[in-house]
Amino acid sequence: MIDEFLPRPATGERIHMQAAVEFRQICKRFGAVQANAEVSFGIPNGSIHGLIGENGAGKSTLMSILYGYYQAESGQILLDGQERKIRSSQDAIKLGIGMVHQHFMLVDNLSVLDNVMLGNEGGFRLAGHRAAAEAKLKSICETYSLEVDLHARIEELSVGVQQRVEILKQIYHSADILILDEPTAVLTAQETEALFDVLRLFKQQGKTVILISHKLQEILDITDNVTVMRGGRAIGTVETAKTDKEQLASMMVGRPIQTELPRAPYRPGAAVLEVAGLNLRNRQNVGLLTDVNFEVRAGEIVAIAGVSGNGQSELMEILAGMRLPTSGKIDFLGKELPLRQRHDADGLPAEFRRLGIAHVPEDRLRDGVIKDFSVMHNTIFGYQDQAPRKFGLLDFKAVMERCTELLKKFDVRPADPDLRIALLSGGNQQKVVIAREIAAAPKLMLVGQPTRGVDIGTIESIHAQLLALRDAGVAILLVSVELEEVRSLADRILVMSGGRITGELKIDEFDTTKIGLMMGGMHKS
Amino acid sequence: MSANELPRWATAIALPVLNLVSALLVAGLVIYLLGESPVESLAILVNSAVLNPEGLGYTLFYASTFIFTGLSVSIAMQAGLFNIGSEGQMYIGGLGLTLAVLALDAALPGWLMVPAAIAGAALFGALWAWLPGYLQARRGSHIVVTTIMFNFIAASLMNWLIVSFLIPVGEQRPASRLFAESAWLPKLSGILPVLGDTPLNISFLLALLALAVYGLAVWRTSWGYKLRAAGLNPHAAHYAGVSIAKTIIVAMLISGALAGLASVNSLMGSTHYMALNFTGGAGFIGIAIALMGRRHPLGILLSSILFGALIQGGFDLSLEKSNIPPETFIFIQGLIILFCGAMENLYAPALAALLKGRKA
Numbered sequence: 060m061i062d063e064f065l066p067r068p069a070t071g072e073r074i075h076m077q078a079a080v081e082f083r084q085i086c087k088r089f090g091a092v093q094a095n096a097e098v099s100f101g102i103p104n105g106s107i108h109g110l111i112g113e114n115g116a117g118k119s120t121l122m123s124i125l126y127g128y129y130q131a132e133s134g135q136i137l138l139d140g141q142e143r144k145i146r147s148s149q150d151a152i153k154l155g156i157g158m159v160h161q162h163f164m165l166v167d168n169l170s171v172l173d174n175v176m177l178g179n180e181g182g183f184r185l186a187g188h189r190a191a192a193e194a195k196l197k198s199i200c201e202t203y204s205l206e207v208d209l210h211a212r213i214e215e216l217s218v219g220v221q222q223r224v225e226i227l228k229q230i231y232h233s234a235d236i237l238i239l240d241e242p243t244a245v246l247t248a249q250e251t252e253a254l255f256d257v258l259r260l261f262k263q264q265g266k267t268v269i270l271i272s273h274k275l276q277e278i279l280d281i282t283d284n285v286t287v288m289r290g291g292r293a294i295g296t297v298e299t300a301k302t303d304k305e306q307l308a309s310m311m312v313g314r315p316i317q318t319e320l321p322r323a324p325y326r327p328g329a330a331v332l333e334v335a336g337l338n339l340r341n342r343q344n345v346g347l348l349t350d351v352n353f354e355v356r357a358g359e360i361v362a363i364a365g366v367s368g369n370g371q372s373e374l375m376e377i378l379a380g381m382r383l384p385t386s387g388k389i390d391f392l393g394k395e396l397p398l399r400q401r402h403d404a405d406g407l408p409a410e411f412r413r414l415g416i417a418h419v420p421e422d423r424l425r426d427g428v429i430k431d432f433s434v435m436h437n438t439i440f441g442y443q444d445q446a447p448r449k450f451g452l453l454d455f456k457a458v459m460e461r462c463t464e465l466l467k468k469f470d471v472r473p474a475d476p477d478l479r480i481a482l483l484s485g486g487n488q489q490k491v492v493i494a495r496e497i498a499a500a501p502k503l504m505l506v507g508q509p510t511r512g513v514d515i516g517t518i519e520s521i522h523a524q525l526l527a528l529r530d531a532g533v534a535i536l537l538v539s540v541e542l543e544e545v546r547s548l549a550d551r552i553l554v555m556s557g558g559r560i561t562g563e564l565k566i567d568e569f570d571t572t573k574i575g576l577m578m579g580g581m582h583k584s
Numbered sequence: 585m586s587a588n589e590l591p592r593w594a595t596a597i598a599l600p601v602l603n604l605v606s607a608l609l610v611a612g613l614v615i616y617l618l619g620e621s622p623v624e625s626l627a628i629l630v631n632s633a634v635l636n637p638e639g640l641g642y643t644l645f646y647a648s649t650f651i652f653t654g655l656s657v658s659i660a661m662q663a664g665l666f667n668i669g670s671e672g673q674m675y676i677g678g679l680g681l682t683l684a685v686l687a688l689d690a691a692l693p694g695w696l697m698v699p700a701a702i703a704g705a706a707l708f709g710a711l712w713a714w715l716p717g718y719l720q721a722r723r724g725s726h727i728v729v730t731t732i733m734f735n736f737i738a739a740s741l742m743n744w745l746i747v748s749f750l751i752p753v754g755e756q757r758p759a760s761r762l763f764a765e766s767a768w769l770p771k772l773s774g775i776l777p778v779l780g781d782t783p784l785n786i787s788f789l790l791a792l793l794a795l796a797v798y799g800l801a802v803w804r805t806s807w808g809y810k811l812r813a814a815g816l817n818p819h820a821a822h823y824a825g826v827s828i829a830k831t832i833i834v835a836m837l838i839s840g841a842l843a844g845l846a847s848v849n850s851l852m853g854s855t856h857y858m859a860l861n862f863t864g865g866a867g868f869i870g871i872a873i874a875l876m877g878r879r880h881p882l883g884i885l886l887s888s889i890l891f892g893a894l895i896q897g898g899f900d901l902s903l904e905k906s907n908i909p910p911e912t913f914i915f916i917q918g919l920i921i922l923f924c925g926a927m928e929n930l931y932a933p934a935l936a937a938l939l940k941g942r943k944a
Binding site for chain 1: 800804805806809810812813816817819820821822823824825826827828829830
């Protein structure tokens with residue numbers, strides 16, 4: 060049944076160019092997990108090559124083998140047709156391979172120049188070498204039109220610019236093959252566009268780029284070929300021009316993906332959440348939220364779209380009781396939430412929960428679970444004071460029964476209540492969090508980035524759960540930076556930019572360009 | 585495979601035993617270099633600390649104090665707080681106890697005097713821990729720094745109080761007057777004559793009770809659930825509605841009260857007066873016990889007995905073997921802390937590889 064999604068192999072004549080990288084029968088095992096199994100494919104010289112697959116499909120392992128972090132148990136790597144043994148990242152760098160990690164490898168309190176020179180200082184005295192390095196960097200910046208202040212300290216730079224520094228570092232170390240792991244996850248649309256311009260220039264210079272991404276649209280936009288991985292194997296390599304999202308998604312998951320989930324007709328009930336004149340200023344008196352007004356009604360999903368870092372996270376934290384606003388009024392079920400009498404938000408989320416506000420936090424591992432607790436312990440997290448008890452002690456037998464039911468209902472795998480939750484995949488952790496919050500039977504559900512770092516199959520199931528909750532009459536406020544997710548879930552869309560709501564539209568007015576403009580703060584509806 | 589992925593029995597039993605054996609091996613080597621037989625020394629140590637009933641009595645007597653200081657450090661650790669100040673809290677707890685006794689021992693019968701003195705110890709210990717807790721919770725002053733400083737303040741304060749006010753007129757020794765017998769704790773030798781004439785008293789039973797209460801409170805109540813959540817991940821605990829400030833302050837109050845209770849054993853069970861520096865480092869040993877016992881009631885009990893045995897056995901060892909100085913106990917204690925605390929995961933990779941090899 061897998062075969063029907065297998066594309067025909069790219070024809071021989073297309074790969075007449077020498078492959079910059081060729082993997083042959085790469086195998087790598089971690090304990091019981093076969094992370095890479097007989098992975099074979101080639102990456103033509105001077106191309107941008109996409110590498111996609113669900114979490115745990117083996118992409119990162121394969122790239123770590125190429126970059127010398129791990130050694131393959133068997134198989135070969137050929138660079139420009141020659142077999143190479145890459146035993147460490149030093150070997151990889153010498154062979155012209157550069158890697159930009161998802162989490163930047165930069166020293167925050169050093170300047171851009173010093174960061175680039177790090178590991179390549181050229182002797183005991185820095186000064187002479189530094190001048191030469193600066194000259195070389197300036198010329199690189201011009202060639203690739205990378206705008207970077209070489210003397211700025213890393214901590215002063217935005218995420219997008221920090222990434223530019225990482226790329227600069229690789230070019231400086233004369234990388235011919237550049238690996239980028241989820242580079243756009245932290246970028247705004249404009250920054251992503253700028254990054255892609257750099258990558259195209261890189262390709263024009265005859266260099267090769269390997270791009271790992273979850274975002275299929277980006278893969279379609281920029282790559283020449285795409286290799287799909289699943290369960291540690293390379294399922295197939297296709298020419299980007301001859302494929303589409305549906306085919307790629309099916310290859311990743313191994314079954315067709317339902318894009319349109321069933322939902323009941325839109326019949327919103329009474330207002331559940333009413334936010335009026337909400338403002339938030341930080342200690343430096345910079346406005347993080349400015350005059351935010353909106354409402355969410357029973358039985359509707361209101362999505363807040365926007366580039367991350369435009370106030371959505373702060374707004375969700377305020378609504379969940381994790382943070383106090385500077386001013387403004389929030390009504391829940393027609394009654395004002397108890398904010399005015401508070402000096403700090405310490406313990407406030409418990410009160411909000413009791414009123415019927417559930418919250419799936421955006422940063423699951425920081426806020427949503429205790430990694431060292433078992434799955435069972437995590438299913439009462441936030442509701443520990445309402446958990447069943449006997450003689451004043453927690454009744455873990457009852458908690459266990461309830462947990463077993465939840466794991467079954469929400470298809471968490473493995474369904475083992477005693478397992479530490481850290482050992483579950485990101486998608487399954489998220490299912491536990493969503494199961495817990497839905498089981499609390501809330502009136503209002505706050506959902507932040509529900510499918511971040513979650514694979515396609517799980518996304519489908521999480522979306523179905525949220526829609527079922529909406530159909531049951533719960534008010535849902537969703538924050539997502541994925542427009543695709545907003546489109547498939549929302550009844551109404553609010554767009555946030557710079558801490559303000561810059562636009563509102565109904566789902567039938569959905570228009571990517573218009574939303575994009577609002578997200579940039581350039582459009583007032 | 586990291587230590588986290590080892591099965592529970594391996595991290596709970598195999599690793600501590602391996603670490604302990606390593607510490608004893610190094611100690612044995614040093615004893616060998618001192619010109620004595622390690623095997624014979626170990627035999628003397630075990631015989632004197634465990635096999636000889638009177639020695640066992642002393643071992644458990646020392647352990648009674650260590651259980652309380654170990655619990656004091658452990659409960660704070662559950663909330664993510666490294667309380668270095670159990671020593672000072674125990675010292676100030678002793679002051680509370682002594683003041684209660686000095687004020688009331690002439691008037692109250694034993695069944696009222698003992699609870700009142702115990703309450704005084706817990707109250708003063710808790711108050712001494714409250715301020716560092718408050719400063720951590722509300723002002724962000726790091727608990728490690730403040731509690732270390734509070735140890736020094738406690739030592740100086742007690743020095744001044746004992747020397748200026750508590751020494752009875754005409755006495756030279758820096759200690760309070762002898763307590764009236766109403767403030768003496770019943771000895772266990774009354775019930776178990778086989779243990780001989782040792783200071784082992786009912787505080788050992790109180791210590792066992794405290795272990796049980798600690799175990800239930802931390803693992804079986806929603807309060808303990810919140811305490812551990814706050815200790816493991818304060819961000820997530822805040823999300824879950826746990827008041828972090830309150831948790832920190834309450835954990836420190838309990839930690840201080842337990843440290844204060846550690847003073848009961850020696851003051852009311854053995855010396856029957858309070859002398860300068862009576863704590864003798866028991867608060868610091870509590871840190872080693874919490875680390876080695878992995879904050880688990882059974883672990884705390886076993887490590888406390890181990891440390892009690894080392895004091896008792898080490899003392900006899902130095903009497904019998906002229907080449908072995910009395911400080912040997914401190915040396916072995918240091919080795920145990922090194923192996924069980926600082927290098928606790930030394931054998932984890934090897935053990936993991938071994939287990940993996942066996943399965944494959």
